[in-house]
Amino acid sequence: MSDLDPPLSTAAMLAIGDEILSGRTKDKNIGHLADILTAAGIDLKEVRIVSDEPERIAAALNDLRTGYTYVFTSGGIGPTHDDVTADAVGLAFGLPVDEHPEAVQRLSEHYAARDLPFTPARRRMTRTPEGATLIDNPVSVAPGFRIGNVFVMAGVPAVFRAMVDAVLPTLPAGRLMLSRAIPCAHGEGVIGDPLAAIQKRYPGVAIGSYPKFGEGKPSTELVLRSRDEVALDAAADEVRAMVAALDQAG
């Protein structure tokens, strides 16, 4: 890479909720965020799922926010007693948590327009750590928030996605990770050794091998990833030649 490359941004995700850990809800947000960040050239390096306990959330968040450029959280920002994310984020940052005036305004207008009371439970959704900025929620109004390098978003997939869409354009895009996928009609036991030899010659290219077990015969998909297109294509050529040689031999 040249000196002109933008610095590489890394990210972690923290999914919050007992319902994921009990199996009751199957998470749909991790895969979505992974896709979106990869497309934006930001490396998702770690994901954690923790229960609705403020101390556990805060401890995980402090690990992640000091280790990566950005942290994205999902879940725990609704109006009920088990929504403890705002308090946990305040705990992690050592900041007081209070009603955010702009959030109060948005929600009070929203409920007034619908002749619904602005209950204490609904007011819970306006609470953020001091100094947070809001993340828009075009689906159900109650906002997420950003504090430091942490983006706090809803767990409901439609709302999570809308909030990710709101946040992504505000981040500097990284240099895109490029990839080449090469189908291979041979199992990992056959390709393992020659593939390791190619990997050794191209340290800047991550070569992944993903086994498939279908139609009786093992096969693999080989995926090469790099931000350096020249090295990537050279390595891909070698992998294709290896597969062709195995095809002939077989």
Next chain:
Amino acid sequence: MSDLDPPLSTAAMLAIGDEILSGRTKDKNIGHLADILTAAGIDLKEVRIVSDEPERIAAALNDLRTGYTYVFTSGGIGPTHDDVTADAVGLAFGLPVDEHPEAVQRLSEHYAARDLPFTPARRRMTRTPEGATLIDNPVSVAPGFRIGNVFVMAGVPAVFRAMVDAVLPTLPAGRLMLSRAIPCAHGEGVIGDPLAAIQKRYPGVAIGSYPKFGEGKPSTELVLRSRDEVALDAAADEVRAMVAALDQAG
């Protein structure tokens, strides 16, 4: 709970693989393990997903194995160079990693019976930290392994499931977590305050509220969970009465 209750076992899962973090593969093992552990009365308390880097895997594993009764890992035990889990587990435990004689026997017989060479790549799948015991793999032979309180299993979902099935009967079953699901035609903003009051009266019952946004009107599913059936049913009665009162008022 009485003094006769079995001690509560906790668990964590460590999913390993760049392909999950890039979005290329959507994890299917977390939700499955969550379901199985919940049914077995073992509390899944944390999940982490990390990349194929031995140091990161080892650091996460050391956090988890000292914090929970059991740790289940998925991924990174195949024959290719990007399968680094066995080495990472050895690193975490400070143990040498070498070919496990029983694994060598199983795989050498398997390949001999198929007239396939037992290549160095295939031999990689026999490597375990010293002192590990094998986990059977009825799908594709190459075993997982257990070392201490850590169960190391494959990432391919069919193999992961078969290995979980092999491991679970070897663990002491915990006292089952019981649950009651109560549908509620009111949104979280309406139920938040009365629900919080009920939660306060039943500290031994975890009351979760899961919003739904369908058919124009918000509704929720309320799920109460506890190992104490008497407290659970008492709390569930109160929640049902609260919902009925809201139905009448609405």
